[in-house]
Ligand SMILES: Nc1ncnc2c1ncn2[C@@H]1O[C@H](COP(=O)(O)OP(=O)(O)OP(=O)(O)O)[C@@H](O)[C@H]1O
């Protein structure tokens with residue numbers, strides 16, 4: 001076994017990196033994979049809270065880097081699924097406490113024992129950005145369908161290419177299908193045309209994400225949440241299953257038929 | 269956006285956002301600001317008019333892109349040597 005290292009990044013902050021890392025990690029673990037979610041947002045850790053594991057932290061990644069504990073000791077096991085672990089960030093330190101080579105070394109150590117290592121990055125394109133990307137085999141670029149977020153995502157694509165890393169795959173988060181239908185928001189196709197990279201998934205805006213985050217229960221555990229379904233689809237695509245990117249969101253029946261009719265007639 | 273706006277032929281917020289992004293990214297990706305393009309255009313005009321008659325006011329210098337590849341395009345209409353003096 002040798003884990004695939006997947007770094008979740010973005011240009012603009014607050015677009016959903018931590019939410020994606022926690023939920024895709026959980027979804028992979030639900031599918032029976034052995035997963036580590038690693039928080040590389042040193043000084044502003046959040047992944048522990050989104051996963052609801054904040055009360056169980058003893059050691060963090062900086063302790064590992066400084067040799068004060070073994071990597072294994074710092075891993076917190078999530079009891080809701082068979083094989084999901086969190087390697088938390090340090091809260092009272094700054095980004096310089098973990099260097100790119102530290103990330104590479106920790107990942108090399110974990111690789112033989114896991115299927116996936118997901119790394120949640122800090123916002124911004126400074127040193128923390130390089131640190132989180134250093135061990136990545138695959139890069140997931142999260143954006144929202146908004147001008148500023150897409151612009152910053154484009155900058156990240158350029159930087160990643162300049163680093164000699166593989167071109168990122170795109171995740172569009174917080175899409176509001178109703179607004180797109182009314183012509184009030186960029187659609188996934190617009191974002192894709194502009195960024196010209198491969199799309200891995202689209203996550204709708206979903207209030208249950210906020211409820212779930214507040215409770216410390218990742219939304220993928222909610223069977224019926226639209227965002228949860230989108231996260232499970234992304235996990236399956238990562239595992240190599242051919243899951244359609246655009247399920248017929250309009251649904252069946254008269255309502256769906258009406259929606260399609262209105263949309264095809266009201267494009268402008 | 270409302271049906272009224274749509275009837276008036278106003279671009280939707282979605283279209284506006286997309287167009288703005290396309291312009292922003294052309295400049296971000298090529299690191300060429302609109303001001304710098306003007307400077308380049310003036311210099312092209314100065315150099316070329318020493319060799320051929322050109323219609324300076326119709327010269328266009330733009331950045332185009334195809335997927336992620338940027339290209340600087342200069343469109344320079346040549347003046348007619350005989351009809352202009
Ligand atoms: N699909 C969604 N629907 C509704 N709310 C969402 C969705 N995705 C993320 N959010 C909310 O948006 C906020 C920001 O998300 P998150 O913390 O994951 O972003 P981030 O990119 O990790 O931020 P930072 O750059 O600060 O690390 C959170 O409050 C989260 O609950």
Ligand SMILES: [Mg+2]
Pocket residue numbers: 017018019041046120121
């Ligand atoms: Mg975050």
